[in-house]
């Protein structure tokens with residue numbers, strides 16, 4: 001039987017036999033000094049029946065290929081052509097080469113977060129004609145990847161070393177919905193006008209914790225959330241938000257804003273949430289009382305010294321379509337006992353107002 005198995009080894013028939021399989025393995029191990037079971041399996045594997053390929057040490061399930069946390073220095077070569085999700089996060093990949101994704105025509109999601117990528121070959125992403133999600137955060141990229149697929153819906157590229165967004169950086173990306181660009185060494189001068197113009201369906205843009213000093217120009221009118229927290233913006237001009245008729249949330253916390261130009265809020269008629277806390281405002285932004293839909297206004301930690309009775313609510317309730325559900329004013333120099341209760345007559349509930357906690361110096 002042993003010799004029968006041996007001669008059959010090349011056609012692997014013995015694997016199918018329950019009969020004394022372990023004995024057979026024992027024999028192989030005795031016979032080959034220093035060879036263990038793994039060793040034996042590896043040598044036998046080239047002639048094993050070919051199942052779906054899975055790159056060495058990765059985990060493959062259906063069409064999802066998981067190769068995270070493996071210390072990989074480059075993209076594995078033998079990724080199955082029909083892969084839909086490829087997870088390569090938390091590795092040590094330094095470069096994406098021209099042919100790394102050559103055959104992955106069905107790939108929907110590519111996760112490369114937390115590697116050491118500084119170069120993506122200009123043609124590396126071109127074959128990925130179905131790619132919807134590209135996650136490149138926490139790398140060392142100095143430029144936006146070239147030729148990103150037109151199918152892209154979500155680009156996450158925060159925490160890199162990108163200092164410029166060029167006119168053609170997002171060319172043709174008309175399906176992008178979500179864009180996360182924060183924590184890059186961006187300055188306003190590094191963002192070319194109309195760099196965002198092609199993003200005709202974009203709904204969410206976040207550019208937080210950079211060095212930009214103004215709201216980027218030419219943002220698409222499809223935008224519903226704009227998060228610009230933690231930047232160096234010093235004033236909000238009415239023109240900066242012109243045309244953003246769908247904007248519902250605007251995040252400008254932790255900037256250096258000392259003024260919001262009158263007319264700004266009129267340019268964003270559907271705004272619901274405005275975060276202006278932790279800035280340098282000396283008064284409540286003009287136009288709140290005329291705004292029909294605004295419900296949440298964070299103004300805490302500013303330099304607001306006085307609050308007037310018509311700063312938030314119109315004289316009559318008639319043209320306000322939504323009540324406020326959140327207003328914060330604490331950590332401002334205005335003493336809360338000087339703010340008249342009638343100031344908040346168009347607030348849904350008293351608990352929606354945060355006034356106190358002003359620290360006396």
Ligand SMILES: *[C@@H]1O[C@H](CO)[C@@H](O)[C@H](O)[C@H]1NC(C)=O
Nearest residue numbers: 183184185186187209210211
């Ligand atoms: C912003 O500029 C300062 C001063 O030049 C620099 O130290 C800092 O790293 C920059 N921040 C970012 C996010 O690039």
Ligand SMILES: *[C@@H]1O[C@H](CO)[C@@H](O)[C@H](O)[C@H]1NC(C)=O
Nearest residue numbers: 261262263266285286287290
């Ligand atoms: C803002 O502009 C409106 C309309 O032009 C005007 O009625 C209002 O007085 C202005 N408010 C301030 C604070 O300048």
